Amino acid sequence: MKNTEKAEKKALKVLMDAADRLAGDCVRIRRDLHEYPETGWTEFRTTCRIAGYLETAGLKAALGRDIIAEDHVMGRPGEEILTEQRLRALAQGADPALLRRVEEAGGYTGAAFEIEGGRPGPTVAFRFDMDALPVEETEDRDHVPNQMDFRSKNPGCMHACGHDGHTAIGMVLARILQENRKLLKGKVKVIFQPAEEGVKGALAMVESGIADDVDVMLGMHIYPTEKEGPALAGTQTGLLATTKWSATFTGKPAHAGGAPQEGHNAILAAVAAISAMNGFLQDGRGASRLNVGTISGGTARNVIPASCTFQAETRGAETAVETRLFDRAKACVRAAAEMYECSWDMEIEGKSPAGGGEEELAGKIAAAAEQMVPEIRWSQKVQVNTGTADDFCFFLDRVRSHGGTGSYMALLGNLPDGLHSSRYDFDESLLSAGVKTCIAALTQTGTL
Amino acid sequence: MKNTEKAEKKALKVLMDAADRLAGDCVRIRRDLHEYPETGWTEFRTTCRIAGYLETAGLKAALGRDIIAEDHVMGRPGEEILTEQRLRALAQGADPALLRRVEEAGGYTGAAFEIEGGRPGPTVAFRFDMDALPVEETEDRDHVPNQMDFRSKNPGCMHACGHDGHTAIGMVLARILQENRKLLKGKVKVIFQPAEEGVKGALAMVESGIADDVDVMLGMHIYPTEKEGPALAGTQTGLLATTKWSATFTGKPAHAGGAPQEGHNAILAAVAAISAMNGFLQDGRGASRLNVGTISGGTARNVIPASCTFQAETRGAETAVETRLFDRAKACVRAAAEMYECSWDMEIEGKSPAGGGEEELAGKIAAAAEQMVPEIRWSQKVQVNTGTADDFCFFLDRVRSHGGTGSYMALLGNLPDGLHSSRYDFDESLLSAGVKTCIAALTQTGTL
């Protein structure tokens, strides 16, 4: 027993030291990714960078269809855009051989790696997201990426939610674990998920079976805190269930002056649907949200409009709340189409259940990080985030469905600007702290 | 030819003289009916009065199921009200034997009479309506029925649309024709229709077959004119098609604070339906109208409302216009029920097609009346009335369907107050003028 403890302490020290040594890698990788951001399902260069770095370290990348169930892919752009983005990735340094492997596997981005420990033990999986946002990065001089010259080179695209950091943490973590795999018990999977923004990518990964053998599922996200960080909080509750969807009504045009009765008015159908949907926003089980964020319809002032599309999202504090709201919204769309003799279509472009990690595990990880990671100034067991969603919940739900557990670690820094802002940035010392926090977490899963 | 003309002129004079002699009857009958007004389908005393007067004159009254197709009866009150009104009719002097005959024929009000002429000729039918309105008659002293002591004795009920006058004209006309039937060619039917208000009664009469052998269909209504009357106008166009209907939503109650998601909100369903229906009010083929006149729903402030009913009417300048509008309104009701998981019901309480008499016949009758009836100061061939409906159009449509023709005669007087007003009244000299106008009309149908 004593020996085991000693061995464990030593193993931990080895890994933590490795993390310190690779702190520079974290920053370099993050800045490289920040400079070449790619939005959901177009993370071609990012995927190649990850795979290149980790295959060099001796790991084998699982790519494309091996980790993505095609039937469950949501919100992927059309071929034209994909082709364009692939070419850009090549122009920006993506390894052609690796990109070819991605293409041969169906062209789906994302990558996963397995590290086999030296002794029997549990299977633990980390999931990191990797996509950027359609945001134009600020040109303000006091924005660090401008000062340090790693501003986004891709117009209208920016890592404004920290996924460049998450990916960097994951890459360095995987390398450290691989290089010290003998010290581990069981197996560790490190999963790089595409298309987290808009909650498009997780379902397809989970449906590929990647989490079916996982005992403990861990995720990490950089969040702002009002107190001084870095800090760690286990997000035990509060990730909302959500569906990202669009509705389209197709009617019949007619001359608005001469024969209005011959038209089937798609804008009025949308108006009726939107009006009615607001009638379902009350739920005693928890908060619900509905937003029609954009609308577009019609062709000319004097023609009964024959088309109208709106983009919407529904959210719920519990999956059942969101499911009810979405179902009623869908019923409203269908019924409004009947009212105005329009055909209708609803496309689901993203989806996530509600959820969060286990309270007990979150508490243990927080305590371990506070003790083992010097950079972590304080920790809290639970953080309730209202109003945000993360399709990491699909991984959690799957792992729970076969008796596993999990936690979502919130790495807290006092960020200068909010998530999704054109001025989003974070203190890069969070990166190394993040790697170490993951290592600390492994002491609570039976891996270390 | 000369002889025929002479005979015709003589016959006309005989009938016109009879009308002059019976001018007092017109006034007496009208005042009696005015004093005991009865609303749609409860014209028990009125029916007995008509039958009594005309059977005394030797005619045979067709009653109840003989002239009413039960399946097409709309908007008839429930048994409780019918029983109450029957008892009131008896208390107010309805002949018990006649009332028994009405009851044996199903209890449907209305009556019809056939006068067989002395020579072959066309079948001409007159239709007169006989029901009163749910209006409380004014107590103003300058209101003639108050001065002359024939104010309504039935609280909340009044002949405020002149049907007492129409019925009086029809009764005296039928008596004159019967007493001089040898002078007529062909057959004349005089039909007293119940429940014209709310357009409830005509369809059931027409579906009984009563108009199936009619060649010329004539109706008459007292209307206001701005110029000095009495006058005659053929209403050639402008009677709107209409449906009188009610919609009911039935949902599910729930505590509005604790479990709103468990309720199925019937008021919101009604709101959605009403909002959407207004989207169908434009039609290049002619005017359309929709009114939700009353609404009632819910039980308590803190309970998700599980019921809501509204009463509505749709109208259209053409039958197709009204049909489309009604169909879309129905679709809106059905779809709104789907939106809010309510069941729904629509009841049709009245219905009439659009229409009006033949322009040519209207012109001929107007010319004849101007020449033959001294009381008629002027006439016009055509009058376009917007915004009103009359289920006389069912008779017209049926007669036209087998090649017949018809006209709707507007007897114009400068009425002191509008139709349906609590101060409605008309100059009683219109009554005799009305009888004579009907006689003049028969010179244009081949009967005289």
Add this chain to the structure above:
Amino acid sequence: MKNTEKAEKKALKVLMDAADRLAGDCVRIRRDLHEYPETGWTEFRTTCRIAGYLETAGLKAALGRDIIAEDHVMGRPGEEILTEQRLRALAQGADPALLRRVEEAGGYTGAAFEIEGGRPGPTVAFRFDMDALPVEETEDRDHVPNQMDFRSKNPGCMHACGHDGHTAIGMVLARILQENRKLLKGKVKVIFQPAEEGVKGALAMVESGIADDVDVMLGMHIYPTEKEGPALAGTQTGLLATTKWSATFTGKPAHAGGAPQEGHNAILAAVAAISAMNGFLQDGRGASRLNVGTISGGTARNVIPASCTFQAETRGAETAVETRLFDRAKACVRAAAEMYECSWDMEIEGKSPAGGGEEELAGKIAAAAEQMVPEIRWSQKVQVNTGTADDFCFFLDRVRSHGGTGSYMALLGNLPDGLHSSRYDFDESLLSAGVKTCIAALTQTGTL
């Protein structure tokens, strides 16, 4: 110190023994009140019963304007109903002399009593509510009030929310405290509030100044629990802010067929307002609720409706949430009236802020009750009730505004049927337990 403790223990025992002795009174009073229930602002007999019982015990009842600020009375019925209810109260045994005193004080129901302790100390107030609900009591034989013959004698009116029990507890508590006032420190107020249902009565009491000198404010309500009771929970959070209100639109009638453009449509104004209000149901600060519970409008199918009224309530987890929602709903009513050229009116018929007692005090009382009241099987510090409101929060807010504290005690029994049900009932052993719990609470306020 030791002596003080002993004295306190002895005093406590004296009061608890008195509660045991008066357990029968609790039941008798409760059954009497249950038999003669009175709704908000008509608790004439109830007020007289309370005043009679406690003046007999030597207390002096403060009545009417002394405890009710007339300007803040909400939702009181009209004079006709008040007169009718006063006469019924007399017929059902209300003391005429006491009722005269109520009338002389403005006719407002409710009563308050002050017990002066023998030594200096804090001012503690208890508030009990006393009104019944417009519910018809069940005729089921297994309903205890039917078996034991104390079913409501007032048709359509029933104590279906336990206020008969609350009042009985308050009466017996006040008597015991008065009879043992020497043992108390400071002052105890026992306040019987009218019209809690619909949150109509508390504001007027608070605005009379009755709570301005109170240091600790206590309230009590019988609630259901799923586990076996009796039990006690401090309701620390979860009482929703609410406003009960009605909106009326007044437009202009017009003939729907002939001149619809001349009408100002009050039903469409209501429809527009109701549709729009649902657009404000999302609030990141906490749950919000809006229900349009009833609607009524219009006079006839063929008349543009010139009037429409709906009854609504808004709720919010925080006062600010409810205030925003109510303000937006009001803006919607005003704007919808402008759309349809209607005048509008909004009447506030009830109002309460959000809130709940102090967590710390709730915990102490729960611990004391668990220890001192044998009937209390278990206790919990905090109970979160979603979806209900209680205008006790006005008392709490006032007491807090000058630095005081308070708690709302939930007396938990496993009730056979839910609040407001026609079968509502509770185990009468809760009554004596309630009295004792109040006494136990006084050990935590510095009174005992």
Add this chain to the structure above:
Amino acid sequence: MKNTEKAEKKALKVLMDAADRLAGDCVRIRRDLHEYPETGWTEFRTTCRIAGYLETAGLKAALGRDIIAEDHVMGRPGEEILTEQRLRALAQGADPALLRRVEEAGGYTGAAFEIEGGRPGPTVAFRFDMDALPVEETEDRDHVPNQMDFRSKNPGCMHACGHDGHTAIGMVLARILQENRKLLKGKVKVIFQPAEEGVKGALAMVESGIADDVDVMLGMHIYPTEKEGPALAGTQTGLLATTKWSATFTGKPAHAGGAPQEGHNAILAAVAAISAMNGFLQDGRGASRLNVGTISGGTARNVIPASCTFQAETRGAETAVETRLFDRAKACVRAAAEMYECSWDMEIEGKSPAGGGEEELAGKIAAAAEQMVPEIRWSQKVQVNTGTADDFCFFLDRVRSHGGTGSYMALLGNLPDGLHSSRYDFDESLLSAGVKTCIAALTQTGTL
């Protein structure tokens, strides 16, 4: 008398012969205009072509501010587009000197010419419109402009409503009148109006005073007929009043999940306004129309939308009907903005009163044309066109306001495809017939 008649007949013959001689000019001009179509307020080349042709014939073009009141210009594109179109006009052969004159007069397109007759007489004005539509001309080979090689050279722009023909008729007419001005009595104005599509241009012309001295106002439009043409109909009634307008709501963005209560939702404001506006579509005075033809709002699915714009038009059979509908729609926009705390803006982009020519004058012109113009196969006095508008009505209203009269001549041909179709075309023999019809009309105005 006899001599005068003879002289008049001779004069008529001279003009008709001239029309025959210039038939080729009609076609050449029309094809040139068809090849280089320009939309409203950008008719730079068209204006130069008109001015060049008629100044060569000895007339003096009034241009820009002389005929356009700047304050009443509606729906003119921004400077950028105007500049681009001017450059295109030059590239496509517009005379630089003439274009400079247009620019010096404010850059407004359109032109007017005055022909002084040889003897005293009335002032008669013709108005012709000259703008094209944003329609892409068909590439079908059987479309005559494709066969004859005068298809539109301006992408997305086409003369699809015959204004190229109208302008050609007006140019040849003005030349003939100028060359034979000695034969005329009084004065003839020939006015080429820009921006008739969207009813943008007439008000500014009329407000310049151009019609203030006109006794008889004439307009002409090529319309389809079902019978064989060419034919002439006086459009006596049926041009609808209309306003072309846009509404914009500006709210406040907020994160839809985290803080929806902080947003001011511009899409919901638009939805509320559109829903409510449909409540004003019924008018007993005549048909009304409202169409929201396009809508566009919001920026992202998860942001409360802070902007929404829709383009709409209102129409009415009478000006008062349209005015009421527009006023109520405006009230709905304003009130909906209040509901959702948005600011709002409404821009009027086009406007026309209702109207039509005088029935009597229309009849006389039709009769004259039938007699004097061999190409006119038949004529009818009156044509009721439902559902279309023409801002020619501004000219008519102004001329009537000082006691003048006017007529709108419908030149009927059996067009292969409807107005505004990408396959619109007409038989070019209509052009010469149109010139002659205008000459024939002058025999009814006292000019010839």
